[in-house]
Amino acid sequence: MAREEVQVPRGSRALHVLARRERAWPRGDTDEGGTGGGTEVGTTTGSDPLTHPPRGRARAGTGDSGCPRGGTVLLEAGLGLDSTLWSPLLDLIDADRRLDPWRIIAPDRAGSGASAPAPDPRPLSSLVADLDAVVDTLGTGPLLLVGHSWGGTLVRLWCAAHPGSAAGTVLVDASYECGPEHHRAAGLGWLGRGADVLAADSLEALELSLGRGARASAHARTQEMRLFGTSLDLLASLESRGLAWMPPDSELVTTSRRHTRQHEVQRRFARDRGFTLRAADTPRHLVPLRDPATVLAALVDVLPAG
Template sequence: MQERHCRRTTGTAPTRDGRALFYTEFAPPTGDGPATVVLESGLAASRSYWALVQQAVAASARVVAYDRSGLGRSAPDPRPRRLQRLADDLGDLLDHLGAGPFVLVGHSWGGLVVRLAAARRPERTAGLVLLDPTDESCDLLLDPSMRRLEKAGAVAGRVLARTGLLPLLFRKVTTALPPQAAAEMRAEAFTVGAMRTHRAEQASVGADLRALRDNPPELGGIPVTVVSATRRTPGMSARAREAINAAHAYRARQSPAGRHVLAPRADHIVPVTDPATVVTEIERLLGPVPDTP
């Protein structure tokens, strides 16, 4: 779907402590649709990589993608970026957008953010779509070796950002995006400031996962679709892919309306590498779109 077929606007949503969260909103030509779809990114990722999904879903529903604090065009946060803090910010964005209902779509670390936000206000959540999500049930993700890899990656990211080389690692992503989104990503997503936010979001990953394992959010009857990548991201072993997808299957089984989907063309960056599967699963939760009189 091309952007000209829908209405694109931008705005900012205030948080409870006065920060501003920047968002883009696409609305279908015939109205807002059955629910508002809100897209939550992975660790240190901006709104831009959702462009293919956002524009396609906007044929039938209002779709919002936003930048978390310190990313893209959103104001930084002076406080620690714990998972609960991220869920607070998402809740504030939803309050700003209206009463709902909302279909919340979370990629990677964003899967945990939307689960927490949905558990706090289940009455306004029509469904969740979790895209290759981080899941506390995966023992591998709690291994200390993962924290070492994360720290090494963060150091490398800061060095590459300072030298201007970081965008080269993501050419596959930016090449796949529409021109405007690609330009915005190149300008905003690979800065030293973004890498600072990456470090802040990453600092409590292990502690947050352990806290969720001890006290998982209760989703009740909210429909949950979990989409797993099937292609390995560079550096990921076959064993890791198998363990992560097993955790995804487990997460889907925890919902009475759970669904586990294997995305045939996706590596971890599912919104870019297999947007068609993502759009199909979002539209499944939205339900049939009424005919225009």
């Protein structure tokens, strides 16, 4: 299906979002044979203005016509990465009929990909506010959040700030406040924040970021690395006070590259919340590139039931 380039205003700047509009199903068709179409999404190429109904809280099911109701899937990339990370997953989603009714949106954080840079220094609250802007502008129906690496941390912070607003989440090899990368970051200062997370895939991550405003992307990465440890400290504080809300329908995708301590943190995190812990078929950290099929399987599992 066609993907569109959407600009979400954020004051004097704008956030670039890669979007795939939902595909309409023929009346009474809930299995095979759906057709193209769906709600138009505003683009940067002069199409009709963006229109959408208010974002709802109802869980997805089937309407009176028997057609499945969808919602919005938001894909949040890891530290220093952008929406191109999700290209293999988007290809699989396009071919999977179960996600036809769902709008898929993958934002570039400020300064990354095609998004305009944010003022420096940047507070952590600004990243959560950017997510708010994307969801409020493009979200419709139930919301599912997929976050890779530090993007998973941002997904958790957004959920904590908006209890009850997400129908499900998928955390893909996410960073955790008790993980080894956080302990190392505390000792190394902001320069070391996130280094352990991206070390095994640094060349591949660099290749993703080059060619789309390398200077701005490098600066955005530096801004985010300064906030990496702060974000995990905040989550630890929220957890200790019972304020780190997460939707009960959630899955964690992990890789064998993770340290023993990290695996234990992930197992405990999943066990304590009744979440599913799913192993990716790759030892590398960039799971959305290496094993998008496992990410898709996790996403399908958290689709709201009728």
